[in-house]
Amino acid sequence: xxxxxxxxRLIVVGLRNPGADYRGSRHNVGEEVVRALAEELSxxxxxxxxxxxxxxxxxxxxxxxxxxxxxxxxxxxxxxxGLIKYFGITASNLVLVHDDIDLPFGKLRFxxxxxxxxxxxxxxxxxxxGSRDVWRLKIGVGRPPGRMDPADFVLRxxxxxxxxxxxxxxxxxxxxxxxxxxxGGEEAQQFAGEATRRLGIARDEA
Numbered sequence: 115x116x117x118x119x120x121x122x123r124l125i126v127v128g129l130r131n132p133g134a135d136y137r138g139s140r141h142n143v144g145e146e147v148v149r150a151l152a153e154e155l156s157x158x159x160x161x162x163x164x165x166x167x168x169x170x171x172x173x174x175x176x177x178x179x180x181x182x183x184x185x186x187x188x189x190x191x192x193x194x195x196g197l198i199k200y201f202g203i204t205a206s207n208l209v210l211v212h213d214d215i216d217l218p219f220g221k222l223r224f225x226x227x228x229x230x231x232x233x234x235x236x237x238x239x240x241x242x243x244g245s246r247d248v249w250r251l252k253i254g255v256g257r258p259p260g261r262m263d264p265a266d267f268v269l270r271x272x273x274x275x276x277x278x279x280x281x282x283x284x285x286x287x288x289x290x291x292x293x294x295x296x297x298g299g300e301e302a303q304q305f306a307g308e309a310t311r312r313l314g315i316a317r318d319e320a
Contacts, residue, residue: 122176122203122204122207123176123177123178123179123201123202123203123207124173124176124177124178124179124203124207124208124209124294124295125178125179125180125181125197125198125201125203125207125208125209126148126151126178126179126180126181126208126209126211126291127144127148127166127181127182127183127190127194127197127208127209127210127211127239128142128144128145128146128147128148128149128180128181128182128211128212129141129144129145129183129187129190129210129211129212129213129233129235129236129239130142130144130145130182130183130187131186131187131269132182132183132184132185132186136269138271138272139268139269139270139271139272140213140215140255140267140268140269140270140271140272141187141213141268141269142213143212143213143253143255143280143283143284144210144211144212144213144251144253145182146280146284147211147251147253147284147287147288147291148180148181148182148211149182150284150285150287150288151173151178151180151288151291151292152169152171152180155169155171156169157169157180157182160181160193160197160200161200162196162200164193164196164197164200165183165184165185165192165193165196166181166182166183166184166193166194166196166197167181167182167184168180168181168182168197173291173292173295173296174292174295174296175295175296176295176296178295179197179201179203181193181194181197187234187235187238188234188235188237188238189238190235190238190239191238191239191240191241191242191243192238192242194208194210194239194242194243195239195242195243198243205243205245205247205248206226206247206248206249208243208248208249209248209249209250209251209291209294210235210236210239210248210249210250210251211250211251211253211287211291212233212235212236212250212251212252212253213233213252213253213255213268214231214233214252214253214254214255215255215256215257215258215264215267215268216231216232216254216257217252217253217254217255217256218254218256218316219254219255219256219276219279219315219316220254220279220283220310220313220314220315220316221254221310221316222251222252222253222254222283222286222287222290222306222307222309222310223251223252223254223306223307224249224250224251224252224290224294224299224302224303224305224306225249225250225252225303226247226248226249226250226299227246227247227248228246228250229246236250249294249299251287251290251291251306253283253284253287254316255268279313279315282313282315283313283315286306286309286312286313287309289305289309290302290305290306290309293305
């Protein structure tokens with residue numbers, strides 16, 4: 115496992131469904147984090163017909179490509195593997211930023227490797243890359259209520275009552291990625307755990 119990005123370029127991908135219909139949904143919270151990293155910079159179409167929007171910038175002095183696929187979530191792998199090849203970035207310097215229904219609402223987790231955990235966007239990326247060896251920032255959106263289908267739940271927008279907490283969570287997620295660029299994986303993992311405690315909005319620390 116790579117402990118630090120060293121001086122290599124990073125690529126940070128916010129998994130999402132494109133289009134206004136999905137903006138503000140639980141499934142698109144990864145996009146919100148990546149847009150927060152871009153700050154005032156505008157995303158542009160990726161070169162060579164790659165199906166993504168990108169910003170090239172830096173995080174804490176390290177060059178980084180911020181990317182948002184323009185395919186639907188379960189087809190994220192093609193754009194991601196294409197971007198890695200085009201920019202010559204190793205898969206171990208890729209960070210996938212995505213929602214996670216198995217984490218309590220308000221919890222952040224940063225780690226390397228492991229399986230997709232049922233997340234279609236992550237599974238698509240791992241299939242296209244032929245590897246699980248990527249970094250992931252998971253953003254807890256909680257479990258669906260009652261017997262609601264998880265697929266329907268993640269496509270719902272956050273409620274007005276949740277929106278303020280989500281904005282804080284997005285900001286902490288962006289800072290976790292800045293910490294990764296500056297100090298590596300272990301530091302980012304620790305920061306994500308501290309951010310969860312600092313926010314104090316996770317309903318369960320399981």
